[in-house]
Amino acid sequence: MQGTFYVVGVGPGDPQLMTLKAAAILKKCAVWFVPSAFENGGSMALSIAAGAVSQEGKTILSHRFPMKQVHRGQAPDPEVKSAWQEAAKTIMACLKEGRDVVFPTLGDPAIYSTGFYVCETLQEYGSPFHVEIVPGVSAIGASSAAAAVPLCLGDERLVVIPATFENERIRELLNLCDVAVFMKVHKVMPRLVGLLEELGLADKAVLVERCSLEDQKIWSNVREAVDQEIHYFSTMVVRKG
Ligand SMILES: C[S@@+](CC[C@H](N)C(=O)[O-])C[C@H]1O[C@@H](n2cnc3c(N)ncnc32)[C@H](O)[C@@H]1O
Numbered sequence: 001m002q003g004t005f006y007v008v009g010v011g012p013g014d015p016q017l018m019t020l021k022a023a024a025i026l027k028k029c030a031v032w033f034v035p036s037a038f039e040n041g042g043s044m045a046l047s048i049a050a051g052a053v054s055q056e057g058k059t060i061l062s063h064r065f066p067m068k069q070v071h072r073g074q075a076p077d078p079e080v081k082s083a084w085q086e087a088a089k090t091i092m093a094c095l096k097e098g099r100d101v102v103f104p105t106l107g108d109p110a111i112y113s114t115g116f117y118v119c120e121t122l123q124e125y126g127s128p129f130h131v132e133i134v135p136g137v138s139a140i141g142a143s144s145a146a147a148a149v150p151l152c153l154g155d156e157r158l159v160v161i162p163a164t165f166e167n168e169r170i171r172e173l174l175n176l177c178d179v180a181v182f183m184k185v186h187k188v189m190p191r192l193v194g195l196l197e198e199l200g201l202a203d204k205a206v207l208v209e210r211c212s213l214e215d216q217k218i219w220s221n222v223r224e225a226v227d228q229e230i231h232y233f234s235t236m237v238v239r240k241g
Contacts, residue, residue: 003095005122005129007115009108009136013044013233014212015051017137022104025134026053029102031094033061033087035114044233045104063087065114069164076117084114088121095129108138111160112183140181143208143235147218151179151237163188163236167195174199174240182236192236193226201238209234 006025011017026032026049034046043062046055063086068077075081094101109115110133119131140160144151152158156178161170163185170192174180185192185207196202207219210233219225222236 001098002129003098003100005091005095005119005131006100006102006134007109007113007119007131008102008104008134009113009138010045010048010052010104010106011137012107012139012142012212013048013210015048017142017212018048018052019134019136022049022134022136023052025102025132026104029100030057031059031061031099031101033063033091033094033101033103035103035105036062036064045106048106049104061090063090070117084117084121087118088125091118092122092125092129105136106139107142108136108140109133110135111138111140112162139183139208139211139233139235142211143181144237146208146211146216147206147220147237149206149237149239151181156241163192167191170195171199174201174238178240180238180240182238184232185236186230186232186234189222189228189230190226193222196222196238201240204240205236205238207234207236211235 006029008022008025010022034043036043065083066079068080070076070080091101103115103118105113105115122129158179159173159177160181161173163182182192193202196205202222205222207222207225209217209231
């Protein structure tokens, strides 16, 4: 019988924020297919998973996915596409041997995760396979909790915005919502904070860096973070009201 492919959210960093279901699936799967964004093969998803479930006896297949933007409706960069295809081939080979494969992914699989692209690529190969997606605690909820800032109350509208969007697009989205969560902020802090300043929103923003990890930092004055080396794991919540 063919194995099952599990895409499992492992939360934002603290292994205690992993669900019991995620831990149970990691425990039962002999093959962990771990995404790595780094040349040296280091994987945050793996270190979170291994903080809750022993890696002993597991086959760990580390696969590097290039950190390049994907625009829906447009063909992905060939390097990105080929990383998805290689991953799908390796995973499919394990599934055909009857082995279950788990793909641990940072936060929640539904939010900017490679897991869904890998599923789509597996589907393109046309072979039927079983897939199960297991939700996780996203950096969105975890950052809101760490900063003790609610995401939506009453009839408020929430939007999630990649901070890499151009200013015009961010302005439009900010017009439509009451609360905005900015992800992928680390490289664009001066531009983003400048825009928030212009819109009178800089004082409404809070930045959570390395949320739930030991060195978590909360920047309640986001201006102070502008000329700092902010970590990739940083999320900003802006409550306009
Ligand atoms: C590719 S997205 C992955 C999101 C992830 N699937 C989730 O649900 O949280 C990466 C972005 O998530 C946010 N992020 C991930 N982990 C974080 C953490 N521990 N603290 C703050 N932000 C984090 C950052 O904005 C980062 O740029």
